[in-house]
Amino acid sequence: MSFISVFVKYKALIVQLVMRDIKTKYRRSVLGLLWTVLNPLLMMTVLSIVFSYFFSKYGNIENFPVYLLCGQVIFNFFNESTSIAMGSIIHSGELIKKVYVPKYLFPITKVMSSGVNLLASMIALVIVMVVTRARVTPTVMLAVFPLAYVLLFSVGVSLLLSAVAVSFRDLLHLYGVVTTAWMYLTPMIYPMEILENAPRWVVFIVNANPLTAFIKIFRCVVLEGVTAPAILHVQSLFWCLVSLVIGALVFRRAQDSFILKI
Amino acid sequence: MKIENAIEVQDVSMCFNLSREKVDSIKEYVIKALKRQLFYEEFWALNDISFEIKKGDSVGLVGMNGSGKSTLLKIIAGVLKPTKGTVHTTGTIAPMIELGAGFDHDLTARENIFLNGALIGYSQEMLEERFDDIISFAGLERFVDVPIKNFSSGMLARLGFSIATIVDADILIIDEILSVGDYQFQNKCKKRIREMMDRNTTVLFVSHSIEQVKEICKRAVWIDKGHIRMMGEAEEVCDAYEDPREKG
Numbered sequence: 001m002s003f004i005s006v007f008v009k010y011k012a013l014i015v016q017l018v019m020r021d022i023k024t025k026y027r028r029s030v031l032g033l034l035w036t037v038l039n040p041l042l043m044m045t046v047l048s049i050v051f052s053y054f055f056s057k058y059g060n061i062e063n064f065p066v067y068l069l070c071g072q073v074i075f076n077f078f079n080e081s082t083s084i085a086m087g088s089i090i091h092s093g094e095l096i097k098k099v100y101v102p103k104y105l106f107p108i109t110k111v112m113s114s115g116v117n118l119l120a121s122m123i124a125l126v127i128v129m130v131v132t133r134a135r136v137t138p139t140v141m142l143a144v145f146p147l148a149y150v151l152l153f154s155v156g157v158s159l160l161l162s163a164v165a166v167s168f169r170d171l172l173h174l175y176g177v178v179t180t181a182w183m184y185l186t187p188m189i190y191p192m193e194i195l196e197n198a199p200r201w202v203v204f205i206v207n208a209n210p211l212t213a214f215i216k217i218f219r220c221v222v223l224e225g226v227t228a229p230a231i232l233h234v235q236s237l238f239w240c241l242v243s244l245v246i247g248a249l250v251f252r253r254a255q256d257s258f259i260l261k262i
Numbered sequence: 263m264k265i266e267n268a269i270e271v272q273d274v275s276m277c278f279n280l281s282r283e284k285v286d287s288i289k290e291y292v293i294k295a296l297k298r299q300l301f302y303e304e305f306w307a308l309n310d311i312s313f314e315i316k317k318g319d320s321v322g323l324v325g326m327n328g329s330g331k332s333t334l335l336k337i338i339a340g341v342l343k344p345t346k347g348t349v350h351t352t353g354t355i356a357p358m359i360e361l362g363a364g365f366d367h368d369l370t371a372r373e374n375i376f377l378n379g380a381l382i383g384y385s386q387e388m389l390e391e392r393f394d395d396i397i398s399f400a401g402l403e404r405f406v407d408v409p410i411k412n413f414s415s416g417m418l419a420r421l422g423f424s425i426a427t428i429v430d431a432d433i434l435i436i437d438e439i440l441s442v443g444d445y446q447f448q449n450k451c452k453k454r455i456r457e458m459m460d461r462n463t464t465v466l467f468v469s470h471s472i473e474q475v476k477e478i479c480k481r482a483v484w485i486d487k488g489h490i491r492m493m494g495e496a497e498e499v500c501d502a503y504e505d506p507r508e509k510g
Contacts, residue, residue, distance in 0.1 A: 013380040020377055024368045095364055099357050099381050100340035170287035256343050259336075260278065261286065 006102055013101065014109055021113035036120035037127075040076065044069045044128065051189050058193040063223060065128050070219045071188030073121045074146065075211055078154050079179050081114035085158030086165050087172055093262035103255045107162040111154050118147070125222070137225030146218040149236040153210055156243025163247075163254040166261050186211045210239035263350045268433055268464035269315040269338060274347035276308040276333050276488075307333045309488045311347070317432075320465040322475035322496055324503050325485035331468050334485065335437055338466065353432025356382060367411035371402055371421060374410055378425050392428050399450070400424040420447055427454055430463050437468045452478060472500045 007014070026032040044065055052064045061067050085107040089096070092106045129136065165171050185205050195203050206212055213235045220228040263270055280303045285291050308330045315321050323331045336342040338349055339357045364381040365374050375396055379389040389396075397403055400420040410418060427434070434455070455478060459465055467479055475482055475496060482499035484492040492499050 009383075010380075012386050013383075015386075016377045016380040020366055020369060020373070023373065024366065027368060095381070097336070097341060098339070099364060100355075101381060167286065168288045168291065170289055259342055 010102065010105060014105060014112070017105065017109040018113045018116065021110065022116055025113075033120065036117045037124045040069065040072055040121045040124045041127065044072060044124070047072075047189060055191055055194065058191050061191050063132055063134055065132055066125070066134050066223050067191075067219065068189060069125050069128055070222055071186070071215045073118060073125060074150050074215050074218055075183060075186055075188045076121070077114055077118040078150055078157075078211060079183070080117065081111040081154045082157045082161060083175060083179065084114065085110035085154075086161040086175060088158075089162045089166050089258055090169070090172075090262055096262060097259055103258060104159060104251055107158040107251075108155060111151065111158050114154075115151060118151075129222075134223070135225060139221040139225050139227060142221040142227065143218060145233070146214045146221070146236070149217075149240055150211070150214045152240040153214070153236075153243050156240065156245070156247035159247030159251040160243070163251040163258075166254065166258050182209075182211070185209055187215065210236065210243075213239070263352070264314070266316050267314050267350075268317045268319070268352055269466070270348075270350040271311055271313050271334075271338070272348050272350075274308055274311045274334070274337060274344045274349060275306060276330070276337065276342070277345040278305045278307055279303070280305045307488055308337075308344070311485075311488075311490055313483060313490065313493060315464055315466070317352070317464055318459065318462040319481060320459055320467065320479045322479035322482040322500075323466065323468045323485060324472065324475060324482055324500065325491075329485045330488045331485055332437065335435055335466070335468060339435055351433060354383065355433045355435060356426045356431035357435050365410055365418065365422070368409055370407045370409055371397070371413075372406050374421070375425055378422070379428075382426060384429065388429065396421075396424045396428050399428075399454075401447075416444065416447070423451055423454075427458065430458050430461050433464045433466065434458060435466045438470070472504055476500050 022033070026035060029035065031038065048065045048068050051068070052061075055061065055064075088106040088110045089103065095101070096103060096106075128134075161171070161175065185202075186209055187206060188211075192206075195206060213232050217228040217232050217236065220226055220232075285294055311330075311334060323334065325331050333342065337344050338351065339355060340349075340351075364378040366377060369377065372393075375393065376386065376389055380386070397406060400417075400423070402417060402421060405413070405417070410421070413421070436455070452474075455465060465478070467475060469475055479496045481494065482496040483490060484499050484503050492502055
């Protein structure tokens with residue numbers, strides 16, 4: 001059965017799984033879903049107070065709160081979705097042992113529920129743009145591209161991680177270290193100019209980093225009001241393809257043995 | 263596959279790799295690999311199992327603990343791929359292997375009906391339409407919006423059975439579930455299973471209660487240490503299984 005027809009067949013299940021994640025995440029908290037908007041707002045406020053002072057010597061970044069939030073929503077989505085999706089197969093163990101469901105639905109629905117959070121954090125971005133009187137240009141419509149890239153990239157990484165984590169559980173702990181390092185190698189908070197005097201390999205990694213490309217495109221269209229250079233789109237598509245192909249291949253090879261290991 | 267058959271099991275064998283100690287972290291894997299301790303031991307849970315079940319038939323699987331009954335059920339339900347051999351099934355399968363596997367304990371009964379129903383493959387419209395029937399069969403009218411972590415195991419079993427049997431599946435797989443719930447609910451379940459059988463649902467039933475197998479099933483398969491020991495009329499097979507001379 002083709003991938004699309006499986007998706008159509010299990011549409012109801014996908015909706016239910018995503019709704020389950022959202023409902024259980026904010027159950028019994030007074031502000032509920034509002035936290036998804038408040039959280040990035042508060043983080044952005046703290047970070048921009050501290051770092052706009054630190055980075056002032058690299059010349060004034062135009063509208064630092066928006067600059068920061070652009071990086072933050074992309075990176076946080078990637079971090080959250082992959083971290084949660086990584087354990088999705090292990091945590092659905094009871095289910096996988098009993099009912100036949102395409103197993104890739106578990107990591108993919110986790111990415112989708114993080115995607116709902118991503119959309120909510122877009123509200124935070126809009127609020128900050130309004131408050132800081134940011135210039136809004138028609139290019140903001142192009143923001144769907146970087147968002148689609150980071151979504152596809154996260155799906156690939158999630159497939160890979162969720163499959164590998166079944167065999168090697170300690171990766172769940174290790175991944176926290178990886179994402180922290182990844183954050184520092186992503187220009188989420190700092191301006192690219194800060195890397196002027198950095199070793200060449202650091203500059204290379206930061207530039208090769210897929211998230212850097214997504215964030216740069218996002219900032220171009222949202223903050224600067226220009227279309228992003230084509231090379232960034234090529235780079236983004238390349239990374240999405242790599243992650244999806246590797247993720248799908250590894251997951252397919254591993255999926256029949258999940259039931260024996262969970 | 264023959265048209266009159268609901269389930270065809272052909273030469274199915276299942277082999278598990280029993281690593282002597284379960285290795286599930288990189289650290290252990292590296293240490294064990296360095297010490298050359300990554301031995302695997304083969305364990306054949308099922309050997310050359312073949313049988314056919316006709317549409318509308320009801321078959322009981324009997325056997326000791328560890329004889330391979332649950333492995334066979336998982337293979338028929340499609341969650342486990344056999345090492346050798348093939349299984350063919352026709353139509354929809356309603357799995358009820360240990361009820362409530364698809365429940366989320368933080369959600370209410372109402373939300374779980376839709377989640378669990380979606381897992382079995384029911385459409386949301388149908389679930390909405392039959393919602394009241396599901397609740398009333400389970401006898402949970404007063405607890406519709408209570409998170410199910412506050413439910414007793416009997417209440418969960420009732421809810422699970424009620425969801426799984428709300429429409430007639432082509433194949434119903436029942437594993438040890440009638441042991442939960444009071445006798446009143448057990449009778450209700452048996453009645454519903456018989457009604458489904460009358461409407462041509464194929465039933466595959468696993469229980470340690472020989473009484474229940476005799477009561478519900480027409481035929482039975484006795485599995486012993488991964489082999490089929492006997493197959494035939496339920497009465498006959500169950501009597502042989504219970505015969506003390508046959509044991510050991």
